[in-house]
Amino acid sequence: MTAPARRTPRVAVVYDLGSATPNDILAAAHRLCDVLFVADFDRPGAAAHRPAMLALAEVLDVTGQDPPERLRLLREAAVDGIVTYSEYQLAETARLAHGLGLPHHDPDLVPALVDKLVQRGILAAAGVQATRCAVIGGDPAQALDLVGLPAVIKPRIGAGSLHTTRVDTAEEFLATAAARPAGTEFVAEQMLEGDPAVAGEFWGDYVSVESVHTGSASRQVCVTGKFALAEPFRETGMLLPATLTEEDAAAALALEAAAVRALGIRHGITHTEIKLTADGPRIIEVNGRLGGYVPEILRRATGINLVRTALEVALGGQPRIPAPRHRGVTYQYFLTPPAVAGTLTSVDGVAELAELPGVRHVETHAEPGRSVDWREGTQSHLGVVYGTAPDHDALRKVAEAIDAAFRPVLAPSAGADA
Numbered sequence: 001m002t003a004p005a006r007r008t009p010r011v012a013v014v015y016d017l018g019s020a021t022p023n024d025i026l027a028a029a030h031r032l033c034d035v036l037f038v039a040d041f042d043r044p045g046a047a048a049h050r051p052a053m054l055a056l057a058e059v060l061d062v063t064g065q066d067p068p069e070r071l072r073l074l075r076e077a078a079v080d081g082i083v084t085y086s087e088y089q090l091a092e093t094a095r096l097a098h099g100l101g102l103p104h105h106d107p108d109l110v111p112a113l114v115d116k117l118v119q120r121g122i123l124a125a126a127g128v129q130a131t132r133c134a135v136i137g138g139d140p141a142q143a144l145d146l147v148g149l150p151a152v153i154k155p156r157i158g159a160g161s162l163h164t165t166r167v168d169t170a171e172e173f174l175a176t177a178a179a180r181p182a183g184t185e186f187v188a189e190q191m192l193e194g195d196p197a198v199a200g201e202f203w204g205d206y207v208s209v210e211s212v213h214t215g216s217a218s219r220q221v222c223v224t225g226k227f228a229l230a231e232p233f234r235e236t237g238m239l240l241p242a243t244l245t246e247e248d249a250a251a252a253l254a255l256e257a258a259a260v261r262a263l264g265i266r267h268g269i270t271h272t273e274i275k276l277t278a279d280g281p282r283i284i285e286v287n288g289r290l291g292g293y294v295p296e297i298l299r300r301a302t303g304i305n306l307v308r309t310a311l312e313v314a315l316g317g318q319p320r321i322p323a324p325r326h327r328g329v330t331y332q333y334f335l336t337p338p339a340v341a342g343t344l345t346s347v348d349g350v351a352e353l354a355e356l357p358g359v360r361h362v363e364t365h366a367e368p369g370r371s372v373d374w375r376e377g378t379q380s381h382l383g384v385v386y387g388t389a390p391d392h393d394a395l396r397k398v399a400e401a402i403d404a405a406f407r408p409v410l411a412p413s414a415g416a417d418a
Contacts, residue, residue, distance in 0.1 A: 009080040010034045011314050012060070014093045015053065016086035017045025018159060018292055020307045022052040025085070028308035033315060036060055036077055038070075038096075045086065071099045081314030083268075085290050085307070087159040090114055103215065103267050103316055105288055112263045113288035114157050116187050119263070126262035128255070129283050132190035140177035143188045144170060150191035152233070153177060155184050159287070164233040166191060192284065198276035199243045202396050204228045206284060207242050208291055209256040209272045210298065212309055213265055214318050220256065221304065222324050223249050224294060227399065230336045234380065237333040237399075238293065240301040241326050243392055244276075252281045259286050269310050293332055293384075300386070301330035328390045333399055335366065335383040335406050341373040342410035347382070349405035356401050358394070359387040372410060382408055 011033045013025055020028075022037065029035050037053045039046040041063045046053075053059050060077060062070045074082075074096055082102050084093040090110050097104030111118045120133040134143040135156065144151070153176050154164040163181065167173040173188070180186045194205025204226030212219045225242030229235065242249065256272045263286060271291030273284035295306045302324040312319040337344070347366045354362050364383035372380055385402055389395035 008034050009315055010036055010078070011081040011083060011311050012036045012038050012074060012077065012079040012096070014038045014082065014084040014086070014089040014096070015046050015049065016040075016043050016084070016089045018087055018289075019045070019049075019085040020290070020295060022049055022056055024295070024307055025311075026056055028305055029311055032308065033081070033311055034058070036079060038062060038074065043088075045088065067095065071096055074100060081311070081316070083310050083314040085310065087114065087287065087289060090288055103314065105265070105268055109264055110288070113265075113286065116154065116156055116189070116285065119286060120189070123259060123262055123283060126258075128258045128262045131192070131282070134188055136177050136180070136186045136188055140174055140188075143177070144173050147188045147190055149173065150193075152189045152191055153180070153186055154189065156187045157185070159292075166232050192275040192282045193277060194275050195278040197278075198248055199225065200392075202228065202399075203239075203243050203392075204236075205277075206273060206275045207244065207252055208238075208294070209252060209270075209274060210291065210294055210306065211256065211260065211270045211272070212306075212313065212319060212321060213260070213267050213270065214313055215266050216318070218257070218260060218265075219321055220253050221306070221321055222298065222302070223252055224291070224297070227331075227333065231339045234336060234339075235334065236336050236381075237331060237384075238297055239329055239331040239392075239395065240297055240324070241329065248276070248281075252276075255281045255283060256286075259283050268313060269306060296386075297330055297332050298324075301326060328388050329392055329395050330388050331386075331395055331399075333385040333387075333402055334381040335364065335385065335402075335408075336381050337372045337408050338410060340410055340412045342371075342412040344368055344370045344372055344382070344408060345411050346409045348407040348409075350383075352405040353385055353402060356385075356387075356398055356405075358389045358398060359385055361386045366408060 015037050035057050037059045041047045082097045094105045094107045094110050098107050112122050117133055120131050124130040132147045134146040136143045150168045165176050167176050196205050208224045210221045223242045225239040227237040252274050269290050271287040275282045275284050299305050309319045362385050366382035
Protein backbone atom coordinates (compact mmCIF):
# COMPACT_ATOMS: atom_id res chain seq x y z
CA MET A 1 0.00 0.00 0.00
CA THR A 2 1.32 3.44 -0.91
CA ALA A 3 1.77 5.71 2.08
CA PRO A 4 -0.22 8.95 1.91
CA ALA A 5 1.78 11.99 0.87
CA ARG A 6 2.86 14.10 3.82
CA ARG A 7 1.37 17.58 3.84
CA THR A 8 3.90 20.38 3.63
CA PRO A 9 3.62 22.50 6.77
CA ARG A 10 2.42 26.05 6.34
CA VAL A 11 3.68 29.12 8.18
CA ALA A 12 1.84 32.44 8.33
CA VAL A 13 4.19 35.43 8.00
CA VAL A 14 2.63 38.65 9.29
CA TYR A 15 4.20 41.26 7.05
CA ASP A 16 5.06 44.92 7.67
CA LEU A 17 7.85 47.48 7.77
CA GLY A 18 11.29 46.06 8.58
CA SER A 19 10.51 42.53 7.43
CA ALA A 20 12.84 40.40 5.38
CA THR A 21 11.80 40.70 1.74
CA PRO A 22 9.19 38.31 0.32
CA ASN A 23 11.89 36.82 -1.93
CA ASP A 24 14.22 36.17 1.03
CA ILE A 25 11.43 34.62 3.09
CA LEU A 26 10.35 32.30 0.29
CA ALA A 27 13.95 31.29 -0.46
CA ALA A 28 14.45 30.51 3.23
CA ALA A 29 11.27 28.40 3.27
CA HIS A 30 12.44 26.17 0.39
CA ARG A 31 11.84 22.49 1.26
CA LEU A 32 10.79 23.48 4.77
CA CYS A 33 7.30 24.94 4.54
CA ASP A 34 4.79 26.83 2.46
CA VAL A 35 4.39 30.52 3.26
CA LEU A 36 1.11 32.38 3.72
CA PHE A 37 1.72 36.11 3.86
CA VAL A 38 -0.70 37.92 6.16
CA ALA A 39 -0.92 41.56 5.15
CA ASP A 40 -2.86 44.66 6.05
CA PHE A 41 -2.29 46.76 2.95
CA ASP A 42 -3.35 49.91 4.75
CA ARG A 43 0.09 49.60 6.36
CA PRO A 44 2.73 51.27 4.12
CA GLY A 45 5.30 48.61 5.03
CA ALA A 46 3.04 45.91 3.59
CA ALA A 47 1.71 47.97 0.68
CA ALA A 48 5.23 48.58 -0.62
CA HIS A 49 5.71 44.83 -1.14
CA ARG A 50 2.19 43.96 -2.26
CA PRO A 51 3.08 43.22 -5.92
CA ALA A 52 5.88 40.84 -4.90
CA MET A 53 3.76 39.00 -2.36
CA LEU A 54 0.82 38.56 -4.72
CA ALA A 55 3.08 37.39 -7.54
CA LEU A 56 5.12 34.94 -5.52
CA ALA A 57 2.95 33.34 -2.85
CA GLU A 58 -0.46 32.97 -1.27
CA VAL A 59 -1.60 36.11 0.54
CA LEU A 60 -4.24 36.48 3.23
CA ASP A 61 -5.44 40.07 2.82
CA VAL A 62 -6.72 41.25 6.22
CA THR A 63 -7.08 44.91 5.25
CA GLY A 64 -10.04 46.41 7.08
CA GLN A 65 -10.78 43.23 9.07
CA ASP A 66 -11.26 43.43 12.83
CA PRO A 67 -9.20 41.25 15.21
CA PRO A 68 -11.77 38.42 15.60
CA GLU A 69 -12.20 38.16 11.83
CA ARG A 70 -8.45 38.05 11.26
CA LEU A 71 -8.19 35.20 13.73
CA ARG A 72 -11.08 33.36 12.09
CA LEU A 73 -9.51 33.68 8.64
CA LEU A 74 -6.19 32.36 9.89
CA ARG A 75 -7.88 29.48 11.68
CA GLU A 76 -9.54 28.54 8.41
CA ALA A 77 -6.16 28.69 6.67
CA ALA A 78 -4.95 25.87 8.94
CA VAL A 79 -1.43 27.18 9.45
CA ASP A 80 1.11 25.17 11.43
CA GLY A 81 3.14 28.14 12.62
CA ILE A 82 3.18 31.91 12.66
CA VAL A 83 5.98 34.47 12.71
CA THR A 84 6.71 38.12 12.00
CA TYR A 85 9.96 39.78 11.04
CA SER A 86 8.55 43.23 11.82
CA GLU A 87 8.76 45.13 15.10
CA TYR A 88 5.40 46.69 14.30
CA GLN A 89 3.55 43.37 14.12
CA LEU A 90 4.88 41.68 17.26
CA ALA A 91 1.73 42.39 19.27
CA GLU A 92 -0.63 41.32 16.47
CA THR A 93 1.34 38.14 15.78
CA ALA A 94 1.40 37.24 19.47
CA ARG A 95 -2.37 37.76 19.65
CA LEU A 96 -2.99 35.56 16.63
CA ALA A 97 -0.57 32.88 17.81
CA HIS A 98 -2.26 32.76 21.21
CA GLY A 99 -5.67 32.41 19.58
CA LEU A 100 -4.41 29.62 17.33
CA GLY A 101 -2.50 27.81 20.06
CA LEU A 102 0.79 28.20 18.20
CA PRO A 103 4.23 28.96 19.68
CA HIS A 104 5.25 32.60 19.76
CA HIS A 105 5.92 35.33 22.31
CA ASP A 106 3.18 35.32 24.93
CA PRO A 107 0.93 38.38 24.46
CA ASP A 108 1.72 39.46 28.04
CA LEU A 109 5.42 39.56 27.13
CA VAL A 110 5.07 41.88 24.14
CA PRO A 111 4.98 45.16 26.13
CA ALA A 112 8.37 44.25 27.59
CA LEU A 113 9.73 43.87 24.05
CA VAL A 114 8.27 46.93 22.34
CA ASP A 115 7.73 49.48 25.12
CA LYS A 116 11.02 51.07 26.17
CA LEU A 117 9.67 52.29 29.53
CA VAL A 118 8.28 48.87 30.46
CA GLN A 119 11.49 47.10 29.43
CA ARG A 120 13.66 49.48 31.45
CA GLY A 121 11.47 48.89 34.49
CA ILE A 122 11.73 45.09 34.24
CA LEU A 123 15.51 45.12 33.79
CA ALA A 124 15.91 47.44 36.76
CA ALA A 125 13.60 45.38 39.01
CA ALA A 126 15.52 42.21 38.13
CA GLY A 127 18.83 43.81 39.03
CA VAL A 128 20.15 43.52 35.48
CA GLN A 129 20.51 47.23 34.79
CA ALA A 130 19.01 50.44 36.17
CA THR A 131 18.69 53.12 33.49
CA ARG A 132 16.72 56.29 34.19
CA CYS A 133 13.74 56.55 31.83
CA ALA A 134 10.61 58.72 31.90
CA VAL A 135 7.66 59.51 29.66
CA ILE A 136 7.66 63.05 28.29
CA GLY A 137 4.20 64.33 29.15
CA GLY A 138 2.60 67.72 29.14
CA ASP A 139 5.39 69.17 31.26
CA PRO A 140 8.70 67.95 29.73
CA ALA A 141 10.63 69.56 32.59
CA GLN A 142 9.38 66.77 34.87
CA ALA A 143 11.00 64.14 32.65
CA LEU A 144 14.18 66.19 32.53
CA ASP A 145 14.30 66.29 36.34
CA LEU A 146 13.88 62.51 36.54
CA VAL A 147 16.37 61.55 33.83
CA GLY A 148 19.02 64.25 33.99
CA LEU A 149 21.58 65.18 31.32
CA PRO A 150 22.88 64.13 28.91
CA ALA A 151 19.79 62.28 27.74
CA VAL A 152 18.28 60.60 24.70
CA ILE A 153 14.78 61.45 23.50
CA LYS A 154 13.09 58.74 21.43
CA PRO A 155 9.64 57.26 20.70
CA ARG A 156 8.38 55.03 23.49
CA ILE A 157 7.56 52.42 20.84
CA GLY A 158 9.57 52.37 17.63
CA ALA A 159 12.57 51.00 15.77
CA GLY A 160 15.45 51.99 13.51
CA SER A 161 16.47 55.09 15.52
CA LEU A 162 13.36 56.89 14.28
CA HIS A 163 13.17 60.43 15.76
CA THR A 164 15.98 59.62 18.21
CA THR A 165 18.03 62.58 19.45
CA ARG A 166 20.74 63.23 22.02
CA VAL A 167 20.32 66.33 24.17
CA ASP A 168 23.06 67.84 26.35
CA THR A 169 21.43 70.94 27.80
CA ALA A 170 18.09 71.80 29.35
CA GLU A 171 17.40 74.13 26.43
CA GLU A 172 18.02 71.33 23.91
CA PHE A 173 15.87 68.95 25.93
CA LEU A 174 12.88 71.29 26.09
CA ALA A 175 13.19 72.35 22.44
CA THR A 176 13.40 68.73 21.23
CA ALA A 177 10.47 67.73 23.43
CA ALA A 178 8.40 70.60 22.06
CA ALA A 179 9.18 69.61 18.45
CA ARG A 180 8.27 65.93 18.81
CA PRO A 181 5.62 64.71 16.34
CA ALA A 182 2.03 64.74 17.54
CA GLY A 183 0.33 61.42 18.17
CA THR A 184 3.48 59.57 19.28
CA GLU A 185 4.46 59.12 22.91
CA PHE A 186 8.12 59.83 23.65
CA VAL A 187 10.45 58.91 26.48
CA ALA A 188 13.65 60.43 27.76
CA GLU A 189 16.41 58.04 28.79
CA GLN A 190 19.66 58.44 30.62
CA MET A 191 22.44 58.69 28.03
CA LEU A 192 24.70 55.63 27.99
CA GLU A 193 28.13 57.06 27.24
CA GLY A 194 30.14 54.77 25.00
CA ASP A 195 33.85 54.12 25.39
CA PRO A 196 35.48 54.09 21.92
CA ALA A 197 38.47 52.21 23.31
CA VAL A 198 36.44 48.99 23.77
CA ALA A 199 35.78 48.22 20.10
CA GLY A 200 38.49 50.55 18.79
CA GLU A 201 38.57 54.23 17.94
CA PHE A 202 37.20 53.85 14.38
CA TRP A 203 34.39 51.44 15.19
CA GLY A 204 30.99 51.85 16.79
CA ASP A 205 30.77 51.94 20.58
CA TYR A 206 27.97 49.35 20.56
CA VAL A 207 27.28 45.84 19.28
CA SER A 208 24.29 43.56 18.95
CA VAL A 209 23.77 39.97 20.07
CA GLU A 210 21.62 37.68 17.93
CA SER A 211 19.97 34.77 19.78
CA VAL A 212 17.50 31.96 19.10
CA HIS A 213 15.00 30.70 21.71
CA THR A 214 13.00 27.49 21.45
CA GLY A 215 11.36 27.12 24.84
CA SER A 216 13.77 24.44 25.98
CA ALA A 217 16.95 26.44 25.39
CA SER A 218 18.44 29.72 24.20
CA ARG A 219 21.37 29.85 21.79
CA GLN A 220 23.51 32.95 21.28
CA VAL A 221 24.48 32.97 17.61
CA CYS A 222 26.97 35.84 17.37
CA VAL A 223 28.08 39.29 18.46
CA THR A 224 27.63 41.68 15.53
CA GLY A 225 30.06 44.59 15.28
CA LYS A 226 29.03 48.06 14.17
CA PHE A 227 30.49 51.02 12.37
CA ALA A 228 30.42 54.32 14.24
CA LEU A 229 27.04 56.05 14.43
CA ALA A 230 26.28 59.07 12.27
CA GLU A 231 24.72 62.03 14.03
CA PRO A 232 22.47 61.95 15.87
CA PHE A 233 21.92 58.16 16.27
CA ARG A 234 21.88 56.72 12.74
CA GLU A 235 23.42 53.31 12.13
CA THR A 236 26.04 53.27 9.38
CA GLY A 237 26.55 49.54 8.99
CA MET A 238 27.76 46.33 10.60
CA LEU A 239 30.55 43.80 10.39
CA LEU A 240 31.35 40.21 11.29
CA PRO A 241 33.32 39.32 13.26
CA ALA A 242 33.21 42.22 15.71
CA THR A 243 36.42 43.87 16.89
CA LEU A 244 35.90 42.97 20.58
CA THR A 245 38.38 41.02 22.68
CA GLU A 246 37.21 37.63 23.94
CA GLU A 247 36.75 39.14 27.41
CA ASP A 248 34.60 42.03 26.17
CA ALA A 249 32.54 39.73 23.94
CA ALA A 250 31.95 37.37 26.88
CA ALA A 251 30.77 40.28 29.03
CA ALA A 252 28.30 41.38 26.33
CA LEU A 253 26.97 37.82 25.98
CA ALA A 254 26.55 37.45 29.73
CA LEU A 255 24.59 40.70 29.95
CA GLU A 256 22.36 39.68 27.04
CA ALA A 257 21.62 36.32 28.66
CA ALA A 258 20.69 38.02 31.94
CA ALA A 259 18.35 40.43 30.12
CA VAL A 260 16.65 37.58 28.23
CA ARG A 261 16.04 35.73 31.50
CA ALA A 262 14.71 38.84 33.23
CA LEU A 263 12.26 39.56 30.43
CA GLY A 264 11.09 35.95 30.28
CA ILE A 265 11.79 35.35 26.59
CA ARG A 266 11.25 31.70 25.68
CA HIS A 267 10.49 31.66 21.96
CA GLY A 268 11.69 33.20 18.71
CA ILE A 269 14.68 35.28 17.77
CA THR A 270 16.03 38.32 19.61
CA HIS A 271 18.28 41.17 18.55
CA THR A 272 19.80 42.90 21.58
CA GLU A 273 21.73 46.15 21.21
CA ILE A 274 24.46 46.74 23.78
CA LYS A 275 26.44 49.91 24.50
CA LEU A 276 30.14 49.48 25.26
CA THR A 277 30.94 51.79 28.16
CA ALA A 278 33.96 52.33 30.38
CA ASP A 279 32.04 50.55 33.15
CA GLY A 280 31.21 47.52 31.03
CA PRO A 281 28.42 46.66 28.58
CA ARG A 282 24.96 48.18 29.05
CA ILE A 283 21.64 47.22 27.44
CA ILE A 284 20.35 49.71 24.87
CA GLU A 285 17.30 47.59 24.06
CA VAL A 286 16.17 44.01 23.58
CA ASN A 287 14.13 43.44 20.42
CA GLY A 288 11.87 40.41 20.08
CA ARG A 289 12.56 39.79 16.39
CA LEU A 290 15.34 39.61 13.84
CA GLY A 291 17.50 42.70 13.57
CA GLY A 292 17.29 44.69 10.37
CA TYR A 293 20.00 43.73 7.84
CA VAL A 294 21.39 41.09 10.23
CA PRO A 295 20.20 38.00 8.28
CA GLU A 296 22.01 39.06 5.11
CA ILE A 297 25.40 39.70 6.68
CA LEU A 298 25.24 36.59 8.88
CA ARG A 299 24.30 34.36 5.96
CA ARG A 300 27.08 35.80 3.80
CA ALA A 301 29.67 35.59 6.58
CA THR A 302 28.82 32.17 8.01
CA GLY A 303 26.08 30.47 5.98
CA ILE A 304 23.67 30.68 8.93
CA ASN A 305 20.21 31.71 7.68
CA LEU A 306 18.23 33.28 10.52
CA VAL A 307 15.22 33.92 8.27
CA ARG A 308 14.91 30.14 7.86
CA THR A 309 15.69 29.59 11.53
CA ALA A 310 12.73 31.81 12.45
CA LEU A 311 10.46 29.63 10.30
CA GLU A 312 11.84 26.47 11.93
CA VAL A 313 11.21 27.88 15.40
CA ALA A 314 7.67 28.88 14.38
CA LEU A 315 7.05 25.23 13.50
CA GLY A 316 8.22 24.14 16.93
CA GLY A 317 11.56 22.84 15.70
CA GLN A 318 14.96 22.82 17.38
CA PRO A 319 17.24 24.38 14.74
CA ARG A 320 20.84 23.24 14.59
CA ILE A 321 23.02 26.33 14.43
CA PRO A 322 26.74 25.79 13.85
CA ALA A 323 29.35 27.91 15.56
CA PRO A 324 30.19 30.81 13.22
CA ARG A 325 33.45 30.50 11.28
CA HIS A 326 34.86 33.58 9.60
CA ARG A 327 37.23 34.09 6.71
CA GLY A 328 38.21 37.72 6.78
CA VAL A 329 35.63 40.37 7.68
CA THR A 330 32.19 40.61 6.11
CA TYR A 331 30.44 43.97 6.13
CA GLN A 332 27.52 46.14 5.14
CA TYR A 333 28.26 49.86 4.94
CA PHE A 334 25.30 52.22 4.71
CA LEU A 335 25.45 55.25 2.43
CA THR A 336 24.38 57.86 4.94
CA PRO A 337 23.21 61.36 3.95
CA PRO A 338 24.09 64.52 5.90
CA ALA A 339 22.07 65.19 9.07
CA VAL A 340 19.60 67.53 7.37
CA ALA A 341 16.09 67.30 6.02
CA GLY A 342 15.90 68.12 2.34
CA THR A 343 15.69 66.99 -1.26
CA LEU A 344 18.46 65.04 -2.92
CA THR A 345 19.67 67.07 -5.89
CA SER A 346 22.65 65.02 -7.08
CA VAL A 347 24.84 62.06 -6.21
CA ASP A 348 28.45 61.59 -7.29
CA GLY A 349 30.82 58.71 -6.74
CA VAL A 350 28.52 55.70 -6.95
CA ALA A 351 30.45 54.15 -9.83
CA GLU A 352 33.68 54.49 -7.86
CA LEU A 353 32.30 52.37 -5.00
CA ALA A 354 32.07 49.20 -7.08
CA GLU A 355 35.77 49.49 -7.94
CA LEU A 356 36.96 49.43 -4.34
CA PRO A 357 38.75 46.24 -3.21
CA GLY A 358 36.46 43.57 -1.81
CA VAL A 359 33.19 45.29 -2.76
CA ARG A 360 30.70 42.66 -3.93
CA HIS A 361 27.62 44.73 -4.57
CA VAL A 362 26.42 48.33 -4.31
CA GLU A 363 22.72 48.89 -3.73
CA THR A 364 21.53 52.47 -4.15
CA HIS A 365 18.21 54.23 -3.91
CA ALA A 366 19.66 57.71 -4.14
CA GLU A 367 17.61 59.14 -6.98
CA PRO A 368 17.65 62.94 -7.35
CA GLY A 369 14.35 64.36 -6.17
CA ARG A 370 14.05 61.95 -3.25
CA SER A 371 13.11 63.55 0.06
CA VAL A 372 15.56 62.75 2.86
CA ASP A 373 15.04 63.38 6.56
CA TRP A 374 17.64 62.40 9.19
CA ARG A 375 14.83 61.97 11.73
CA GLU A 376 13.82 58.78 9.91
CA GLY A 377 16.93 57.11 11.35
CA THR A 378 18.13 54.00 9.53
CA GLN A 379 15.36 54.42 6.94
CA SER A 380 17.04 57.60 5.68
CA HIS A 381 20.16 55.97 4.25
CA LEU A 382 20.71 56.12 0.50
CA GLY A 383 22.07 52.65 -0.14
CA VAL A 384 24.31 49.85 1.08
CA VAL A 385 27.76 48.67 0.09
CA TYR A 386 28.25 44.91 0.59
CA GLY A 387 31.68 43.39 0.70
CA THR A 388 34.47 41.55 2.46
CA ALA A 389 37.94 42.53 3.62
CA PRO A 390 40.91 40.43 4.71
CA ASP A 391 40.99 42.03 8.16
CA HIS A 392 39.68 44.96 10.19
CA ASP A 393 42.49 47.30 9.18
CA ALA A 394 41.74 46.73 5.51
CA LEU A 395 38.04 47.28 6.15
CA ARG A 396 38.76 50.59 7.83
CA LYS A 397 40.56 51.79 4.69
CA VAL A 398 37.67 50.70 2.48
CA ALA A 399 35.12 52.48 4.72
CA GLU A 400 37.18 55.66 4.57
CA ALA A 401 37.35 55.35 0.78
CA ILE A 402 33.58 54.91 0.58
CA ASP A 403 33.06 58.08 2.60
CA ALA A 404 35.45 59.98 0.35
CA ALA A 405 33.89 58.73 -2.88
CA PHE A 406 30.18 58.97 -2.14
CA ARG A 407 29.05 62.60 -2.40
CA PRO A 408 25.30 63.26 -2.05
CA VAL A 409 24.09 66.84 -2.34
CA LEU A 410 20.86 67.92 -0.63
CA ALA A 411 18.87 71.11 -0.84
CA PRO A 412 17.69 71.66 2.76
CA SER A 413 13.96 72.00 3.36
CA ALA A 414 12.74 75.39 4.51
CA GLY A 415 13.21 75.65 8.24
CA ALA A 416 15.14 72.37 8.46
CA ASP A 417 17.97 72.04 10.94
CA ALA A 418 20.57 69.39 11.67
